[in-house]
Structure formats: structure tokens, C-alpha cells
Amino acid sequence: MVGRVFADEEEWGSDLSFRIRRRMQFGTSHPALIGRHAPFPVTHQAAERWLAFRHTAYFLVGGNEMTRQRQ
Structure with a gap:
């Protein structure tokens, strides 16, 4: 699905592999970010x-x- 989302023809200033990697990393954020939400x-x-x-x-x-x- 990620590939399909970013496979548009619009030029965004970065290559597709970089955008896919950033999107995949979004769900595995830095522990400090996760820790901020831990008590809730x-x-x-x-x-x-x-x-x-x-x-x-x-x-x-x-x-x-x-x-x-x-x-």
C-alpha cells in the first residue's frame, strides 16, 4: 500500500525509496515520543x-x- 500511495506522478523533491522508508518509520517512532504518551x-x-x-x-x-x- 505504501508504494501505491507514493507512486503518483507529482514531483515531491525526494525519491520514492526515501519516502517509503520515512513512512514505514513513522509507526516506530523514537522511544521518547512513545514515552510521552505512555501514561495515557x-x-x-x-x-x-x-x-x-x-x-x-x-x-x-x-x-x-x-x-x-x-x-
């Missing part, structure tokens, strides 16, 4: 709440950008 329970409810916050933040930023562009 990752439950379905927690995931839903996190997604709701991310969704809200995304649209707030997008709304602010749209407002700035109209002025």
Missing part, C-alpha cells in the same frame, strides 16, 4: 475524543484562513 490510556473513547479535538482544531484554523483571505 489509549481506549476507544480516548481516541474518539482526541479525534474530535483534532477535527475542531482543523476547521478552526481553516475558518481563520478563509476569513483572512476574504479581507
